Amino acid sequence: MKTTTMTRVTSLIGGALLGLTALQASAATEMPPIPDVKGDVVKADGDFKIKFSIGTTQSGAQYRGLEYFEKIVEKRSDGHIQVELFPGAQLGDDLQAVSALQSGTLEMTAPSTSPLVSMFPKFALFDLPFLFPTPEVADEVLDGEIGQQMLEDASTNGLVAIGWAENGYRQLTNSQHPVSSPEDLDGLKIRTMQNPIHLDIWRTLGANPTPMSFAELFTALEQGVVDGQENPWITIQSSKFNEVQDYATETNHVYTPFITLVSERFWKRLPDDYQQLLREAAKQMGDYERHVSRTMNDQIKQELADSGMQITELTPEQMKTFQETVAPVYDDWRDKIGGELIDKVRAVSQ
Numbered sequence: 547m548k549t550t551t552m553t554r555v556t557s558l559i560g561g562a563l564l565g566l567t568a569l570q571a572s573a574a575t576e577m578p579p580i581p582d583v584k585g586d587v588v589k590a591d592g593d594f595k596i597k598f599s600i601g602t603t604q605s606g607a608q609y610r611g612l613e614y615f616e617k618i619v620e621k622r623s624d625g626h627i628q629v630e631l632f633p634g635a636q637l638g639d640d641l642q643a644v645s646a647l648q649s650g651t652l653e654m655t656a657p658s659t660s661p662l663v664s665m666f667p668k669f670a671l672f673d674l675p676f677l678f679p680t681p682e683v684a685d686e687v688l689d690g691e692i693g694q695q696m697l698e699d700a701s702t703n704g705l706v707a708i709g710w711a712e713n714g715y716r717q718l719t720n721s722q723h724p725v726s727s728p729e730d731l732d733g734l735k736i737r738t739m740q741n742p743i744h745l746d747i748w749r750t751l752g753a754n755p756t757p758m759s760f761a762e763l764f765t766a767l768e769q770g771v772v773d774g775q776e777n778p779w780i781t782i783q784s785s786k787f788n789e790v791q792d793y794a795t796e797t798n799h800v801y802t803p804f805i806t807l808v809s810e811r812f813w814k815r816l817p818d819d820y821q822q823l824l825r826e827a828a829k830q831m832g833d834y835e836r837h838v839s840r841t842m843n844d845q846i847k848q849e850l851a852d853s854g855m856q857i858t859e860l861t862p863e864q865m866k867t868f869q870e871t872v873a874p875v876y877d878d879w880r881d882k883i884g885g886e887l888i889d890k891v892r893a894v895s896q
């Protein structure tokens with residue numbers, strides 16, 4: 547308590563001395579505080595280590611969520627479970643981390659659902675363009691029956707799926723020119739996630755899409771192998787894509803969840819009570835991380851603009867043009883994903 551107050555006072559004085567700019571700069575990156583850990587200590591046998599790998603960097607909302615997860619698990623296991631965090635794809639990209647879980651060399655990861663559709667075809671629901679009109683609809687799906695069923699379905703092939711967080715609404719960036727209509731995309735080389743619907747979306751819009759792992763993306767943008775990419779504002783900023791992309795368009799075309807996965811080999815070694823602890827911690831992390839991601843979204847868009855990125859916000863008519871142009875993507879995918887599932891999400895949005 548005392549230390550926190552003192553640090554705050556010191557930084558305020560420091561801010562006053564350094565001038566307003568420094569103060570604004572430090573305030574700008576402030577995230578909602580990590581909540582206190584609630585719940586009793588869980589007693590069980592054994593000591594365990596969890597290596598938790600993610601693709602996004604240490605300055606994103608996802609990492610912040612992981613810090614909360616670590617705090618909950620270490621405190622409530624009274625130190626018998628130690629969590630070590632590995633951001634920035636240092637232990638591999640989303641797909642590599644998932645296969646490390648399957649072989650038991652890594653305990654946890656939280657990839658975007660999109661690169662996993664070849665394993666879990668129903669996840670493609672989250673790749674359909676403009677299906678989730680608001681974060682609240684996403685929550686109803688993730689935290690309701692559909693999300694629960696998907697966690698169960700994904701608990702196979704050496705994986706145990708225990709919760710949802712979010713990457714968020716995706717935005718387009720590129721190095722060439724402002725984009726406000728599908729025509730502006732003509733011939734632009736756009737990196738997509740390794741996912742067939744995303745390829746379909748960008749092809750339908752007239753771009754020239756290339757699937758690529760997230761871990762290779764910065765270099766590919768920097769070297770001009772691709773002209774553009776799409777990711778949520780917070781991921782664009784935390785990966786510094788704005789340093790190599792001058793233009794952005796607020797398309798909000800896809801909402802991407804992060805799914806929290808545990809290696810089944812590790813899971814089987816855990817006492818039931820610790821399994822339950824991980825489930826609770828994953829739930830709390832997911833709620834907090836989504837809160838962080840959403841409260842930061844507009845602020846980060848502003849910071850990207852302040853840093854010199856030219857951001858195009860679409861008028862309702864321009865947005866409609868994008869939506870109508872990608873509509874055929876549904877014809878191709880409706881039966882493969884299950885029309886009923888799509889209709890259920892649409893019903894939630896009504």
Ligand code: TK8
Pocket residue numbers: 600601602639640657658713739759760776777778781802
């Ligand atoms: C991070 C990825 C990333 C995703 C992508 O590991 O690949 O573009 O949006 O944020 O999951």
